[in-house]
Amino acid sequence: MTTYRFSFPTTIHFGAGVRAQVAGALIAQGKRRPLVVTDRGVAELPMLGDLVSSLEASALQTAVFSGVWGNPVPSQVEAGVTAFKAHNADCIVGVGGGAALDVAKAIGLMATHPGEIFDYEDDKPGARPFGAEIPYWVALPTTAGTGSEVGRSSVIADEDTHVKKIIFHPILLARQVFADPELTLALPAKITAATGMDALTHCVESYLAKGFHPICDGIALEGLRLCAQGLPACMKNPGDVAARGSMLMASMMGAIAFQKGLGLVHSCAHALGTATDMHHGLANAVMIDHALRFNAEAVPERFRTMALTVGLADPSAESFLRWLGKLKAEVDIAARLAGVGVGAAEVHELARLAFEDSCHHNNPRPVTRTDFEQIFRQAL
Numbered sequence: 606m607t608t609y610r611f612s613f614p615t616t617i618h619f620g621a622g623v624r625a626q627v628a629g630a631l632i633a634q635g636k637r638r639p640l641v642v643t644d645r646g647v648a649e650l651p652m653l654g655d656l657v658s659s660l661e662a663s664a665l666q667t668a669v670f671s672g673v674w675g676n677p678v679p680s681q682v683e684a685g686v687t688a689f690k691a692h693n694a695d696c697i698v699g700v701g702g703g704a705a706l707d708v709a710k711a712i713g714l715m716a717t718h719p720g721e722i723f724d725y726e727d728d729k730p731g732a733r734p735f736g737a738e739i740p741y742w743v744a745l746p747t748t749a750g751t752g753s754e755v756g757r758s759s760v761i762a763d764e765d766t767h768v769k770k771i772i773f774h775p776i777l778l779a780r781q782v783f784a785d786p787e788l789t790l791a792l793p794a795k796i797t798a799a800t801g802m803d804a805l806t807h808c809v810e811s812y813l814a815k816g817f818h819p820i821c822d823g824i825a826l827e828g829l830r831l832c833a834q835g836l837p838a839c840m841k842n843p844g845d846v847a848a849r850g851s852m853l854m855a856s857m858m859g860a861i862a863f864q865k866g867l868g869l870v871h872s873c874a875h876a877l878g879t880a881t882d883m884h885h886g887l888a889n890a891v892m893i894d895h896a897l898r899f900n901a902e903a904v905p906e907r908f909r910t911m912a913l914t915v916g917l918a919d920p921s922a923e924s925f926l927r928w929l930g931k932l933k934a935e936v937d938i939a940a941r942l943a944g945v946g947v948g949a950a951e952v953h954e955l956a957r958l959a960f961e962d963s964c965h966h967n968n969p970r971p972v973t974r975t976d977f978e979q980i981f982r983q984a985l
Contacts, residue, residue, distance in 0.1 A: 614775075614778065615755050615778055615779060615781075615782055616780070616781045616782065617755070617781075617782045617784055617857065618630075618781065618782065618783045618784065619784045619850075619853075619854065620784075620785070620786075620850070621785060621786055621787050621846055621850070622785060622787065623783045623784065623785045624656060624659075624745055624783050624785045624787075624788060625659065626783060627656070627659070627660065627698065627743060627745065627783055628659055628660050628662075628663035628665055629663070630743060630781055630783075631660075631665060631696055631698075631741075631743070632663060632665070634696070634741055634780075636665070636695050636696040636741060637664075637665060637666060637695060638665070638666045638667075638668075638692060638693055638694050638695045638696070639660060639665055639666075639667050639668075639694060639695075639696045639697065639698045640667075640668050640669075640670055640685075640688060640689050640692055640694040640696070640697050640698070640712075641653070641656070641657060641660075641667060641668070641669045641670065641697075641698045641700060642670050642673070642685060642697055642698070642699050642700070642701075642705060642708060642709040642712060643669065643670070643671050643673065643699075643700040643701045643705050644671065644673040644674055644701045644702070644704055644705045645671055645672075645673065645674045646674075646701075647671075647700055647701045647705065647747055648669065648671035650791060652747075652788060652791065653669075653700060656698075656700065656745070657669060660698070668688065668691075668692040668694065670684070670685050670688040670689070670712075672684045672685065672688075673685075673701065673704050673705045673708045674704075675704070675882070676704065676762040676767070676769065676878065676882070677704050677707050677708045677711070677759075677760070677761050677762065678761060678762050678763070678764045679721065679722050679723065679761060679763075679764060680764060681708055682708055682711040682712055682715055682722050682761065683715070685708055685709075685711075685712035686712050686715045686716050689712055689716045689740075690716065694716075694740070695740065695741070696740055696741040696742060696743075697709050697712060697713055697740055697741075697742035697743075698742070698743055698745065699742060699743070699744045699745065699754075699779070700745045700747065701745075701746075701747050701748075702746070702747055702748035702750065702751065702753075702800065703748070703750065703751030703752075703753040703760075703885075705747075706744050706746065706751075706753040706754055706779075707753055707758075707759040707760050707761065708759075708761075709742055709744070710739075710742070710753075710758075710759040710772075710777040710779075711759045711761060711772060713739035713740045713742050713777070714735075714739050714759070714772065714776075714777065716739070716740060717736060717738065717739050717740065718733070718735070718736055718739075719733070720733050722761055722772065723761070723763075723770055725772050725774070726770045726771065726772060727758070727770075727771045727772060727773040728963075735774045735776055736776075737776070738776060739776055739777065741780050742779055742780060743779055743780060743781045743782070743783060744779040744781075744782045744783070745782075745783045745784075745785065745788060746782075746784060746788070746789075746853065746856070746857075747788045747789060747791075747792070748789060748792060748796065748800045748856075749789055749797075749800055749801060749804055749849070749852035749853045749855065749856040750799070750800025750801065750803040750804050750856055750886050751800070751803060751804075751807075751856070751860065751885075751886075752804065752807065752856045752857050752858075752859050752860020752861070753860065754779055754782045754784065754857065754860075755778075755779070755782060755857045755860050755861055756777075756778075756860045757773060757774060757775050757776075757777050757778045757864075758771050758772060758773040758777065759771070759772040759773075759777060760772075762879075766879075767878075767879045767880075767882065768879055769875060769878065769879065782857075784853050784854070784857060786846050786847075786849040786850035786852075786853050787846060787849075789849045789852070789853060790843065790844060790846070790849060792843075794840060794843065794937070795937070796886075797836075797839050797840060797843070797852075797936075798836070798840060798890070798936040798937060798938055799884055799886035799887040799890055799938070800856070800886045801832065801835075801836040801839065801852055801886075801936065802836070802886055802887075802889060802890035802893065802932075802933070802936070802938060803856075803885060803886030803889050803890070804828065804832055804852065804855050804856040804859045805828075805829065805832040805833075805836065805855070805859070805893075805932075806859075806870055806871070806874075806889040806890070806893050807825075807828070807856075807859030807860060807862065807863045807867070808825045808826070808828035808829040808832060808855065808858065808859040808862060809825070809829060809870075809893070809897070809911065810863065810866075810867045810868040810870055810871060810964075811825045811859065811862035811863040811864075811865050811866065811867060812825035812826060812829070812862070812907060812910075812911065813868055813897075813900060813904055813907055813968075813969050814863075814865050814866035814867060814868055814967040814968070814969065815866070815967055815968070815969050816865055816866055816967065818864075818865040821861070821862040821863075821864065821865040822862075822865075824858045824861055824862045825858070825859065825862035825863075825865075826910065826911070826914050827858060828854075828855040828856075828858030828859045828862060829855075829911060829914050829915065830914050830915065831851045831852070831854060831855035831858070832851075832852065832855045833914070833915040833916070833932075834848075834851060835848045835849075835850075835851030835852040835855060836852060836932070836936060837932070837935055837936065838851075839852055840935070840936050840937075865967075866964075866966075866967025867964040867967060868900070868964060868965060868967055868968040868969070869896050869899060869900070869959070869964070869965040869968045869972050869977075869980070870889055870892055870893050870896045870897060871889065871962070871964040871965075872959040872960070872962035872963075872964045872965040872968075872972070872977070873888070873892040873896050873955070873959050873977070873980065873981070874888035874889040874892060875888075875958070875959070875962045875964065876955045876956075876957075876958035876959040876962060876977075877891075877892070877947070877955065879958050880951060880954055880955055880958060881946075881947060881951070883945065887938070887945065890933060890938040891933075891938060891939050891940075891941070891942060891944070891945055891984070892942075892980075892984060893929055893933075894926050894929040894930050894933070895941075895980060895983055895984035896980050896984070897926060897929070898926055898983075899970060899972070899976065899980055900968065900969055900970050901922035901923070901926070902922075902970075903969045903970035904969045904970075905921075905922055907969075908921070908922035908925050909921065909922070911925050912924050912925040912928070915928060941984055941985060942981070942984045942985050943985055947985070948985070949982070949985060952978055952981045952982055952985070953978065955977070955981050956974050956975075956977035956978040956981055957974065959974075959977040959981075960972070960973070960974040960977050
């Protein structure tokens with residue numbers, strides 16, 4: 606009989622106000638000199654100043670590194686490592702969306718490991734081995750999208766080619782997560798929509814991914830249900846803390862579930878990110894219904910289950926795809942690629958990049974480069 610191994614080790618503190626527990630958690634671990642890692646946008650928010658003040662009020666000597674923007678690249682990691690060592694830091698507090706949290710992981714790795722960040726790229730022939738530990742680090746997500754706070758990977762883009770590379774290892778997991786929905790209240794509507802659709806895409810693609818992982822399947826479906834209810838509610842009432850909490854939980858559930866794998870939607874999104882520098886969540890959102898149509902004939906029973914999960918009376922693949930289109934319109938996501946400035950001249954290169962991406966290897970239906978060309982053309 607085939608055997609399997611599962612692991613869900615991250616400690617998560619969830620609820621409005623849990624950010625106040627960070628200082629005590631670090632002190633309990635004997636930490637005294639945290640480096641707060643965040644992005645330029647979050648650094649300008651009063652919330653970050655309040656967090657730093659709360660750490661310093663607990664006698665934690667705190668420094669801030671806010672040199673993260675756009676898609677993370679090695680130079681940002683290198684600057685963060687310099688800041689970590691200059692402060693003589695003994696721990697990291699990652700605050701922000703997926704970019705800031707991915708950089709926080711990478712800083713921790715490179716503060717204690719030799720070489721360069723891409724020496725540790727996942728599946729790279731001759732990759733350097735990971736050591737036993739990285740500095741103790743905790744995560745405070747400010748978006749409900751990537752779920753990087755519970756992930757064991759860091760996605761860093763090559764500064765020349767813009768190709769995203771994955772650094773993957775369990776030691777990259779945050780030791781504690783403080784998931785406070787109040788930290789997401791300041792998100793602009795466009796970012797709420799794009800990151801929310803990213804979380805939904807994670808749930809859908811991990812559920813459809815081939816392979817055996819019923820634990821991830823169950824988590825993915827509940828995450829999908831929370832997205833279906835929470836995202837429209839957040840858009841209608843940005844101050845709805847309960848809806849924000851639903852999306853924050855769905856984001857973490859999607860990231861936990863996709864250890865099972867993702868699929869062709871993410872390969873399309875990664876291609877768009879590389880070729881056009883499109884926001885990852887927006888790329889997933891624009892492509893999701895167009896790309897998923899390719900999978901409908903391969904796993905119709907899974908589409909039926911998803912349709913039932915979001916409350917559709919007609920539990921069919923076509924009904925679910927129509928629902929996705931209506932959801933996109935409801936949260937003001939472009940229906941097609943033309944709406945985000947992508948034209949037919951870019952299809953050939955997008956198909957090449959998507960085919961070279963590894964995510965579609967877990968897709969429930971094999972995808973060729975020609976298939977990707979057709980998918981992108983149908984999405985124009």
